Amino acid sequence: MDILKxxxxxxxxxxxxxxxxxxxxxxxxxDKLVINAAECEPLLEKDLYLIETNADRxxxxxxxxxxDFPGVTVYFATKEKYNNVLAVLKPYIEKNPRLELxxxxxxxxxxxxxxxxxxxxxxxxxxxxxxxxxxxxxxxxETLYNIGCALDGxxxxxxxxxxxxxxxxxxIYRVAIGTGFRELLDHAGIRIGDPAIIEGGPMMGExxxxxxxxxxxxxxxxxxxKEHPMMKLRLLSIEQNLRIAASACTQCTFCTELCSRYLLxxxxxxHKIMRSVSHSSYSELAILSSALICSECGVxxxxxxxxxxxxxTINKHLKEILQNNGxxxxxxxxxxxxxxxxxxxxxxxxxxxxRLRLTEYxxxxxxxxxxxxxxxxxxxxxxxHSGTPSVPVVEVGDEVKAGQLIAEYPAGELGAxxxxxxxxxxxxxxKNAITIAK
Numbered sequence: 001m002d003i004l005k006x007x008x009x010x011x012x013x014x015x016x017x018x019x020x021x022x023x024x025x026x027x028x029x030x031d032k033l034v035i036n037a038a039e040c041e042p043l044l045e046k047d048l049y050l051i052e053t054n055a056d057r058x059x060x061x062x063x064x065x066x067x068d069f070p071g072v073t074v075y076f077a078t079k080e081k082y083n084n085v086l087a088v089l090k091p092y093i094e095k096n097p098r099l100e101l102x103x104x105x106x107x108x109x110x111x112x113x114x115x116x117x118x119x120x121x122x123x124x125x126x127x128x129x130x131x132x133x134x135x136x137x138x139x140x141x142e143t144l145y146n147i148g149c150a151l152d153g154x155x156x157x158x159x160x161x162x163x164x165x166x167x168x169x170x171x172i173y174r175v176a177i178g179t180g181f182r183e184l185l186d187h188a189g190i191r192i193g194d195p196a197i198i199e200g201g202p203m204m205g206e207x208x209x210x211x212x213x214x215x216x217x218x219x220x221x222x223x224x225x226k227e228h229p230m231m232k233l234r235l236l237s238i239e240q241n242l243r244i245a246a247s248a249c250t251q252c253t254f255c256t257e258l259c260s261r262y263l264l265x266x267x268x269x270x271h272k273i274m275r276s277v278s279h280s281s282y283s284e285l286a287i288l289s290s291a292l293i294c295s296e297c298g299v300x301x302x303x304x305x306x307x308x309x310x311x312x313t314i315n316k317h318l319k320e321i322l323q324n325n326g327x328x329x330x331x332x333x334x335x336x337x338x339x340x341x342x343x344x345x346x347x348x349x350x351x352x353x354x355r356l357r358l359t360e361y362x363x364x365x366x367x368x369x370x371x372x373x374x375x376x377x378x379x380x381x382x383x384x385h386s387g388t389p390s391v392p393v394v395e396v397g398d399e400v401k402a403g404q405l406i407a408e409y410p411a412g413e414l415g416a417x418x419x420x421x422x423x424x425x426x427x428x429x430x431k432n433a434i435t436i437a438k
Contacts (some may be wrong), residue, residue: 003065007023008021011155011216011418012147013416014140015141017113017140019384021385024414028137030136032072033069033072033136033139034120036111036116036138038116040079041111041200041219043358044164045172047140049366049369050145051078051088052085054148058145059092061148062099064147064151066096074099076089076099076100076102077119089101106348107347108203108297108299108348109297114261117136124265124337127268127293157177160173164221164361166192166195167191168188168189172366172369173371176375176402176422177378177384177421178375180379181221182210182211184214185197196231196234196235198220201222202222202302203298203302203352207231216384217384233310236310236313241310241314242314244309245310245314249271249275249278252271253271254306255300255311256300258303260295261293261295262339263345265337265338270312271311272290273291273318288322291319291322292327292328294316378420387415388410390418391408391410392429392434393405396426400436401423402420404419406420424436425438
């Protein structure tokens with residue numbers, strides 16, 4: 001069977017980012033497949049776990065992809081410091097001449113797809129561009145693992161993620177998609193009274209409440225006190241952020257000097273955006289619209305700014321306003337050259353852990369796996385991927401089995417199929433989700 005049909009039928013999306021449907025991504029013309037095994041977000045280690053424990057399934061998927069894409073070379077990109085991972089990878093790579101190993105330094109954000117493509121190709125993706133501009137497709141390790149499962153007839157119904165922070169049982173969790181955060185955190189054992197929760201990692205993750213549910217793109221759940229350095233800025237409203245920026249930004253330019261996209265040669269200067277939103281006399285659409293090419297990596301607000309301001313949060317807010325008004329990036333095009341100072345402005349991963357007081361949480365056994373794959377109820381969101389929500393193909397009252405198709409994306413649209421993650425009965429369907437309970 002065609003590998004793209006297998007991927008489509010299994011509902012596979014990018015497991016490490018925005019959830020772009022993988023069967024659409026692989027339809028493109030490319031000659032380099034980059035496997036992102038950087039795991040650069042502090043505290044998140046599920047990709048490392050998958051490599052150390054499921055290498056055969058991952059490389060079986062790669063072998064099949066290489067059969068279907070004869071002109072493609074695979075670049076497995078991971079950090080040089082991951083000795084256990086390298087010990088697993090090297091035998092596979094040494095026996096296949098179409099597999100190459102790209103070693104990354106211990107810096108953040110090594111896993112940003114623009115950065116990882118630069119490390120593989122030596123070239124910078126143009127602002128507003130895609131890896132395809134340089135003949136590359138980037139896939140996360142777990143995406144590859146899910147392709148391996150699909151080759152065995154198993155659609156995406158489970159998720160590997162890291163639960164860490166103020167919990168009694170930190171570690172790698174294998175869970176049913178749609179499981180509620182509250183249920184998972186009760187299982188992990190929250191050890192503080194009024195926690196704040198991040199879905200994702202400490203740098204790029206989103207502040208959420210415990211009513212959220214696990215999606216195909218959930219990489220981690222981090223729990224901490226609301227006064228913790230990685231939480232404080234996330235709890236401020238956009239109005240508070242703008243007011244503080246107007247009164248406290250010194251235009252020191254540190255946010256720009258350490259901006260990963262600026263260093264790749266992109267015309268993104270966060271300090272100028274901060275000036276523009278703070279003082280109307282400096283406001284220019286060209287400057288404000290450069291927020292559209294921000295990667296939201298978080299270096300500017302969680303590491304660079306000496307005043308504790310939030311350029312990333314303001315950029316994200318600007319993006320939403322601009323996109324809602326139909327404004328698109330229309331700046332620089334064509335070849336982009338990284339800035340000369342890039343080589344000595346990498347942000348060390350250990351420095352981030354120290355700055356954000358994360359070292360106290362960086363101590364669980366990566367080989368210990370917590371299973372939570374059969375909850376009593378799941379809430380399966382119809383949009384947990386880039387594109388159009390999936391359309392239910394079941395009705396309230398239907399009995400369903402784990403792995404059964406319950407929603408599919410409309411023909412001709414960008415989307416992904418959705419499968420039940422447990423055996424049970426369809427309890428409700430609304431415009432956002434399908435609820436299934438035992």
